[in-house]
Amino acid sequence: MVLNPQRYLTQLATFLNVPVKNIKVNETLICTCTVGNNTVKGIINIIISLLMESKSSLWSTDPLEKAEIQQWLEYGIVYAVHIDESQNLKGILSDLNDILAIKTYLVSYKLTVADVLLYYILLNAVASMSYLDKQKYMNVSRWFDNLQQESCVRQNNQIVDFSTNYLTSSTQSKY
Amino acid sequence: MAAGTLYTYPDNFRAAKALIAAQYAKANVKVAPNFVFGETNKSKEFLKKFPGGKVPAFESNDGKYLQDSNAIAYFVANEQLRGRNEYDTAQILQWIGFAEGEVLPAACAWVFPVLGIIKNSAGAQEAFQRAKDDLRVALTVLNSHLLTHTYLVGERITLADIVMACNLLNPYKYTLEPDYRKPFANVNRWFTTLINQPEVKAVLGDVVLCSAALSAPPQEGKGKKKEEKKEKKQPQPKKETPKKEKEPEEELDAADAALAAEPKSRDPFDLMPKGTFNMDDFKRCYSNEDESKSIPYFWEKFDPENYSIWYGEYKYPEELSKVFMSCNLITGMFQRLDKMRKHAFASVCLFGEDNNSTISGIWVWRGQDLAFPLSPDWQIDYESYNWKKLDPNTDETKKLVGDYFSWTGTDKDGRKFNQGKIFK
Numbered sequence: 001m002v003l004n005p006q007r008y009l010t011q012l013a014t015f016l017n018v019p020v021k022n023i024k025v026n027e028t029l030i031c032t033c034t035v036g037n038n039t040v041k042g043i044i045n046i047i048i049s050l051l052m053e054s055k056s057s058l059w060s061t062d063p064l065e066k067a068e069i070q071q072w073l074e075y076g077i078v079y080a081v082h083i084d085e086s087q088n089l090k091g092i093l094s095d096l097n098d099i100l101a102i103k104t105y106l107v108s109y110k111l112t113v114a115d116v117l118l119y120y121i122l123l124n125a126v127a128s129m130s131y132l133d134k135q136k137y138m139n140v141s142r143w144f145d146n147l148q149q150e151s152c153v154r155q156n157n158q159i160v161d162f163s164t165n166y167l168t169s170s171t172q173s174k175y
Numbered sequence: 176m177a178a179g180t181l182y183t184y185p186d187n188f189r190a191a192k193a194l195i196a197a198q199y200a201k202a203n204v205k206v207a208p209n210f211v212f213g214e215t216n217k218s219k220e221f222l223k224k225f226p227g228g229k230v231p232a233f234e235s236n237d238g239k240y241l242q243d244s245n246a247i248a249y250f251v252a253n254e255q256l257r258g259r260n261e262y263d264t265a266q267i268l269q270w271i272g273f274a275e276g277e278v279l280p281a282a283c284a285w286v287f288p289v290l291g292i293i294k295n296s297a298g299a300q301e302a303f304q305r306a307k308d309d310l311r312v313a314l315t316v317l318n319s320h321l322l323t324h325t326y327l328v329g330e331r332i333t334l335a336d337i338v339m340a341c342n343l344l345n346p347y348k349y350t351l352e353p354d355y356r357k358p359f360a361n362v363n364r365w366f367t368t369l370i371n372q373p374e375v376k377a378v379l380g381d382v383v384l385c386s387a388a389l390s391a392p393p394q395e396g397k398g399k400k401k402e403e404k405k406e407k408k409q410p411q412p413k414k415e416t417p418k419k420e421k422e423p424e425e426e427l428d429a430a431d432a433a434l435a436a437e438p439k440s441r442d443p444f445d446l447m448p449k450g451t452f453n454m455d456d457f458k459r460c461y462s463n464e465d466e467s468k469s470i471p472y473f474w475e476k477f478d479p480e481n482y483s484i485w486y487g488e489y490k491y492p493e494e495l496s497k498v499f500m501s502c503n504l505i506t507g508m509f510q511r512l513d514k515m516r517k518h519a520f521a522s523v524c525l526f527g528e529d530n531n532s533t534i535s536g537i538w539v540w541r542g543q544d545l546a547f548p549l550s551p552d553w554q555i556d557y558e559s560y561n562w563k564k565l566d567p568n569t570d571e572t573k574k575l576v577g578d579y580f581s582w583t584g585t586d587k588d589g590r591k592f593n594q595g596k597i598f599k
Contacts, residue, residue, distance in 0.1 A: 102364050104325055109371035138322055146325035162323070 003081040005031050005043055008120035012047065015116060015152060016054035020046075043077045044070065051113060058113040068107045072114035076121050083125040092122075093137045100139035104146075111147075119147045127160045134162055177251040178203035179235035182221070184212040188341045189244035190231040191378050193251055195337050198374035200253035204233075245271055245338055256334045266328045270335035273313070279342045281309035286345045289389045290499070307355075310346065314359045321361035332372065340369045344382065352388035389499065443549035444518040444541045450481025454518055454541075458599045461520075466581035473576070479567045483543050486575065487523075487560040489534035498593060501525050501532055505596045508556040512598070515546060515553055521598035522579045527590035535586060537565075537579040538598075 006023045009031075013020040023033040032041045035049045048070075051059040060066050082088045096118075099106070106114045126134075126144055134141045145162050148154045177197075181204055183190035190206070197204035207215075215221055216228050224240050225232040233247040234240055241247050249257060258264035284306035287293040317339070320327065327335040347356075347366060356363055369375055370382045457476060461469040495501045505523050512519075523536030540546045547557035565572040578584035582595040 101360055104364055104368040109368045142323055142325055145323075146330045149330040 003084060003121060005077070005081075008117065009033065009043070009046060011120045011155060011157075012113075012117060013050055014155060016050050016056050016058075018050050018053045020050070044073050047073055047113065047117065056113070058111065058116060060108070060112065062108075065108050065112070069112050069114045072106050073117060076114070076117050080118060080121045083122060089125060093133070093140055096143075097137040097139045100143045104143070111150075115143070115147060116153055119144065119153060123157055127158060176200065176202050177235055179233055179239075179251075180205050180207045181231055181233050181247070182207045182210055182216065182225075183231040184210065187231060188344045191344070192244045192334075192338050192341045193231060193233065193247040194378040195341070195375050196248040196252040196256055196334060198377050199256055199332070200251060202251040202253075204251055244341075245275070245334075248334055248337065252334055255331055256337070258333060259329065263329045263333070267333050267335040270327045271338045273316075274335075274339040274342045277313040277316075278310070278339065281306045281313060282342060282346045285310060285350050289349055290345075311355075314356075314362055317365075318359045318361045321365045326365070332369070336365075336369055337375075340366060340375070344379070347384050348382060349385055350388050351385055353386065355388070356384075442514065442517065444515075444546075447542045448481050450478040450541070452476055452478035452482050454520060458520060461580070461597075461599070466577075470577055470580050473580070474573070477539075477567060482539060482541055484565045484567055484572060484576065485538040485540070485545070486563045486565055487521075487536050487538055487557075488563075490559050490561055492533040495532045495534065496530050498525065498529055498532065501534060502594055502596065505534060505536075509596065509598045511555050512553055514550065515540070516598065519546065519598065522582070522595055523598065524579060524582060524586075524595040525593045526586035527593060531590070532593065533586045533588070533590060537576055 005025065009020065009023055018035065021034040022039075023031065025031050030041060031043050031046065032039055033046055034040075035046065036053055038049070040046045040049050048059075060069060079088075080092055083092050105111055106118065122144070126140070129137075141162050144160065148157070148159055177200075181190060181193055183206060194204060194206070196202075209215075210230075212230070216225070216230050216232070221232075222228050224234060225242050227242050229242060231244050231247060232240070232242050233250070235250075241250055258267050284302055288299055288303060324330070326332055327339060343362075343366060367384075370379060453476065457469075457473055460472050464472070489495075489504075495504075502525060505525070508523075509521075519538065519540035521536050521538040523534060526533050526535070545557070545562055547553045565575065579595075582592055585591055
């Protein structure tokens, strides 16, 4: 099973405040949709045209950062979308956990579209994680918790509870 | 929104808190121009407004006065930085208390002796070690908090983060070497995230994390009288140089070892006539006696037939920035010239201050020609210097030698003596 791009693309478009129509996946698995007046093909192209349309700060002006963001978008739609298959879950989480051990956000030192897209893709998987796993992939949990506190990122999604994690840390207060 | 003037000396990590908070709140806070530390803040006018006479101090455009960096930062901040509710604000105060009470004293006790801001006194070693341990305890607490929290309070950057990061700024820049900070991965992540925020960068510029810890000047050795006197002049006594002497030898790789084994390259000075000047005796005299004795001793024993005096000046003074980096340049050169030590002596001095300094020195060695071409080991640094042979019979030379050996005087543009290093 692969996650249907329709859901996370719609959420991303809502977050960016850009109207999209007609998100379709054809029989050769090519995704198309209408952004503004144009029909755009391919998920990464769609995301980038959404960003252009919204003039969002989630994109970057720095070429290196742009490349890194695209790399993460690709990781998101090629690997992370398979997270609903249990044999992939562990690999994806531990990849992310290692990277987030030394980073607050995936790219650079600020929130970018890479973080937001991954949040939408991982949403269901993280919500159904056991407390033990949340603790095991603590860096992912911390990153995810930081994202979901931003109400415009979270939208109507449920807040995932990480409170038991905090029992293990020396300071027990949450927020 | 708060607008006003901040009184501070440049590069003050306390003032940075207020300036960063102002960046976030887009508050119009200007740094008072022409502030002279020790003068402006001791003036009657200043003390009238700020009885403590301490900086940073803040004067708002509508005539409100504040002292203490954290209070000023709170005043010029916005709602996000102050906390969105009472509980957030209380937690921010809690972390500010931690930053001031647990982190800062240890940080200062460690960093100040290293930077030479306070003198390394008899009890300092113990205090130094205690500071290292105390800071480790504080960082452990921070580290476990930041494992589960992206920022200190409420998942957003707040005053707590700004104050904590500023209090940790100097340790991260000067003393938290990679090995020491390795266990604190979460603190490192949080700190690098903060210093790379545009609002923080606008105040602090690019912060480079410490790559090798600077150590505080050691505090022992014989010739006590000399030692004490030197200590006042420079934070890093010359005893440090011999200590490091052994390092390059250990690092010899196979090729160097083979070179060293060749009898020819053992000591190029051996081929020259010995002369009457006994280098070891002079060095002993210089180390143990006052310059008022050792300089006349030098002229009495100096053998112009077989020894020569040289003036060496660093060619690229415009590239010199921080004083401690320039000092490392000098001691590094001394280390690479290790094998020359036996038959050479030098006093190399740094004049001026950060970003406006020169390096020059007086060298004495066996032989009449430039010694560096004699061995491939000695050729790394010398081309960065202009070399001038001095005539030992002129009064000019006598004065130069006197100035450099006793670490007095100025460079040719009048910059004041800052630090000296002795090659012996």
